[in-house]
Amino acid sequence: MKNSQNLLKNSPLKVTPQRLEILQTIQKNGHISIDDLYAHIKEKFPSISLATVYKNIHTLKDEGILLEIHPQDAKSHFEIKKEPHGHFICKKCGKIYDFEIKTSCNPNLSEISEIDESEVYLYGVCKECQ
Amino acid sequence: MKNSQNLLKNSPLKVTPQRLEILQTIQKNGHISIDDLYAHIKEKFPSISLATVYKNIHTLKDEGILLEIHPQDAKSHFEIKKEPHGHFICKKCGKIYDFEIKTSCNPNLSEISEIDESEVYLYGVCKECQ
DNA sequence: AATGTCAAGGATAAAAATTATTATTTAATG
DNA sequence: CATTAAATAATAATTTTTATCCTTGACATT
Ligand SMILES: [Mn+2]
Ligand SMILES: [Mn+2]
Ligand SMILES: [Zn+2]
Ligand SMILES: [Zn+2]
Secondary structure, eight states: OOOHHHHHHTSSSOOOHHHHHHHHHHHHHSSEEHHHHHHHHHHHOTTOOHHHHHHHHHHHHHTTSEEEEOOTTSOOEEEEOOSOOEEEEETTTOOEEEEOOOGGGOOOOTTTOOEEEEEEEEEEOOGGGO | OOOHHHHHHTSSSOOOHHHHHHHHHHHHHSSEEHHHHHHHHHHHOTTOOHHHHHHHHHHHHHTTSEEEEOOTTSOOEEEEOOSOOEEEEETTTOOEEEEOOOGGGOOOOTTTOOEEEEEEEEEEOOGGGO
16 A cells, blocks of 8 residues: 555645645545545644645546545545456445456447546445345 | 336326426437536426426436436436446547446456446547547 | 316525635745 | 745635425326
8 A cells, every 4th residue: 555645746746734634534444525534634634624625636636646436326435546446335334345347347349439447336235234 | 219208107207298308308318417408408498497307307317217327527417227238438528328238247246245236437538539 | 177186397595515716824945 | 944836724606406385287086
């Protein structure tokens, strides 16, 4: 797991305590929504502005440091970008689980166009909730 | 292609001109955002309220008649629900294309939990935009 | 056809979510 | 340290979505 400091140092972005806290909180939680992120960060930075969180999330996303996840019935969640993988989303607790996608599973789409990116979501009820 | 009237008749929902127009517009366009939908419908129903469109879209989705599509960098689009399939989304023009997903491509996830639903998105530039 | 009932529509307000603005502070650089 | 560009906080503004309330319309039953 890369440390937050380096993620920023390898980008044109400045290293600020707010950004470090944002990244560390995301790393600790895996997948997190803006609201939960904000709530967590407020504990350490009571004066941080929600707008700052929004701005940074988008800046970090633009830099390719974060990845946005779009659950069907919840607000976007964010994670530190790593190897491409799929997401299993529990319909009960909303928790998001990673899973590996076998490369052999790539649908043959050459007849449509070249593919840059992909997102795979599966929905169901996780073991904890069953 | 099922006609809009029957889609409604096979549900507890009442058949109204606004709903028919919403469904027909979606069928004509394949995948459409609320805003575009509203713009189209306004031509035939100048007095329709945006709230009515929102309300119906959600009602129809709850009835399983519509399906919501979540593109990375655009607002949700909606389509008439049919066989499960994947979506290729053009990063340039935003157009959404359907594609077939081979059943052999299902990732083995029995170790995580049972799967109810899935969403697959691919991103790139479509042929028209190349 | 006329009537009754309940769902649906329109208009609008309210709420929720996101983005823009601006003055102040801070990180990075030499 | 001083300089400069970028980031933050606070706030306002905008955008998006939902709730409310009253009216209208669909549709089943007479
Ligand atoms: Mn993940
Ligand atoms: Mn489709
Ligand atoms: Zn769960
Ligand atoms: Zn295109």
